Amino acid sequence: MDLGSAENFTEMGSLGVEEEFFVVDERGVPTAGTDELVYETDPPNILDDRLDHELFKCVIETQTPKTTLENVDNDVREVREALVEHAGSNGFGIAAAGLHPGAKWRELKHAEKERYRAQLDRIQFPQHRNTTAGLHVHVGVDDADAAVWVANEVRWYLPVMLALSANSPYWDGYDTGLQSARAKIFEALPNTGMPSDFDSFEEFAEFERMMVENGSINDRGELWYDVRPHSGHGTVEVRTPDGQADPERVLAFVEYTHALIIDLVERYEDGETGYRHRRELLDENKWRAMRYGHEASFIRRDRDGEISLAEVVGRECDRLGVSGIGDIFDGESGAEHQRRICNEDGFEALCESLLL
Template sequence: MTAELAAPTPPVLTSTTAPATARGPAEVGLTVGVEEEYHVVDATTLEMRDDAALNRAALRGALGASVHAEIATTQLEVATEVCTSLADVRQGLRTVRAQAADAAAGVGATIVAASTHPFASWEQQRLTARPRYLELFEKWALLALQQVICGCHVHVSVPDLDTAVAVMDRARPYLPALLALTGSSPFHEGVDTGYESYRTQWFARWPITGATEPLGDGAAYRRVVEGLRTAGCVDDASNLYWDVRPSERYPTLEYRIGDVCTSLDDAVLHAALARALTRTLAARARAGLPAEEVRPELLRAARWRAARHGLQGSLFDPLRGELVPAPAAVGDLLAMLRDDLEDRGEWDEVQALAGQALARGTSAARQRAVLHRQGDPVAVARMLVDESLRGVR
């Protein structure tokens, strides 16, 4: 449920093709782009806003090339331009957040960059009248109607499908740490769920979410996609909602594990880590190092714990089979990526952003603190609006 990054007639990844266009270079991790989904809320009441005119404008592309309609009429999705530096990512996110906010302001609304709204219900939204979304309803019934969640998707350039799959296979143990840093969905249907990322749990009802088993190569990936198509779960690979997947249209690997980062700094950090992880793991694959073996049950446990506790308490390391304090787990990830980040001149910025995230906690933790302090979910929504647009204008 995502509008892919805007680009002119992009190539489709195959197991042998290595496209090298201006928008899709062959070098692993040379480019990165970010998609974010937002809730549209009334600028005064901060309730979720279903505005038919705004939805129609988004559907026909009248809000600009970067702002799109999403599955729910109360959502907008944005996509940055293809970026080559973290400065590009930051400026790209500033631009698209401002564009979405300006579009919403035209109907007396604004945006919330968080994966759930603090007090809204799915019954306050409608299904966007796009054939793709109507087909999802025909296939998934109530699940499609209840998608009152938003996500963040980071696209990292890869040369071919085999490389994408090699990184997917090796990324699985490290995805929970990425999730823990992004939690922004503590509330659902007006209830404090106790989770930092309840979006992860809500979305898990779909059988095409989560992490895959190791696939080995592009041919195996295609066989799995064909099996899911035969089963009636997907029409094609663009319908997969795995935590990380090859893009069907672009020469990228797409990380879908994260909640929407309310803070612009956290969004830049998330993109930086996804790109560095891709480069590091692709290098390991080229060196002939195998994917690390880890039981799927332990991976699910690690993912659940990251969604439940975020940066508070401990995360489960599925490779060592032990609990690790969240700051130490993030530190371990940074240590693994340090050589790559230093080679690219990104280490100082990423280290500073990670330290800042650990010091102030996730969006979910900040939302919960506002609710406990003020006892008013509207105050939480107000904080989310303010933080979503901080540093944007």
């Protein structure tokens, strides 16, 4: 049974970035390509053991090496460039978004990997339509109980990240009216969305063990919550943002996530008790993010009224000394960009705009 350990939480502030992308054909439309790219050909060295497929044969995942804030910019770009080169040499392109507007789930092929076949058998319809692609950021924390406390407290900020990253208005060729349809599609799966809070790492580890032993999940990696203490890597893993084509946007979320986790660890060490919000409040804020994107407002952390995304972003940039999320907010959102391109230039131009 693959379970993690408190002993894995040993390093503070390390970083790892996982990105999910779409393998596309010459038209820019998702197509089966992960067999060739993952199993049948040798990728560039930087992708050795850092390239994997997902449920659909059109979705591929990369992982950076374990890195630092100083080096993550270079690592993210090198991994992306290597993936594009590898795909191109095999006749494919690479695109990024939370959902690809050209992905028709009924027509796409599933991976043969036993893990995914078991998921399809167990979950059925919600997993069959799960053509999502996201951005996951790992930040190392050197104390397991601190990691659990941070995962509890960071939950309020996740809708902020989702609203800023919203980049999936289209699903199955249909304009959903949402800014992040990916978030809604994905949370139809079991063990997703906003997690409840946990009192300690011991309680979280017991939950992991119970879920595996009782057959609810095959391994701890199937706890797909928006944030989780990763008991294997010794990190807090934020899994909220939609996939992004622009590396600058990816790096903005990495910068913010790292600063936020470090800040919360310091608060934990200072003895703060935290808010321990109810999941219902957090779900409301998440709904506002996926529906309204940059126009969202949220119920405040102290539950006293609302606060706009603009105000949250300004405050966070000032108090944490970050700038990337401010640049994202000041610009056109991913969802707005997709709709504008599609309306002005058509579907082919939209697909082209998502290419790396």
